[in-house]
Amino acid sequence: MTEPVRLRPRRPCPICNKPSQQKTHPFCSARCAQVDLNRWLGGNYAIPAEEEEPGEDEGSDL
Numbered sequence: 001m002t003e004p005v006r007l008r009p010r011r012p013c014p015i016c017n018k019p020s021q022q023k024t025h026p027f028c029s030a031r032c033a034q035v036d037l038n039r040w041l042g043g044n045y046a047i048p049a050e051e052e053e054p055g056e057d058e059g060s061d062l
Helices: 030-041
Strands: none
Touching: none
16 A cells, blocks of 8 residues: 655644644644643633723824
């Protein structure tokens, strides 16, 4: 039997650094995919933002 054609490059799993699997790319397993989803839903991957002071944008369009 011939080697299957890989559509995605094998990279380390972002959770545990094991080689990723084609079925669960970019993760090595369904467990690591669930860990990542839990981190997203828990807000661990939030990007901090600086809130603007009210009135900063007023009058700046002229």
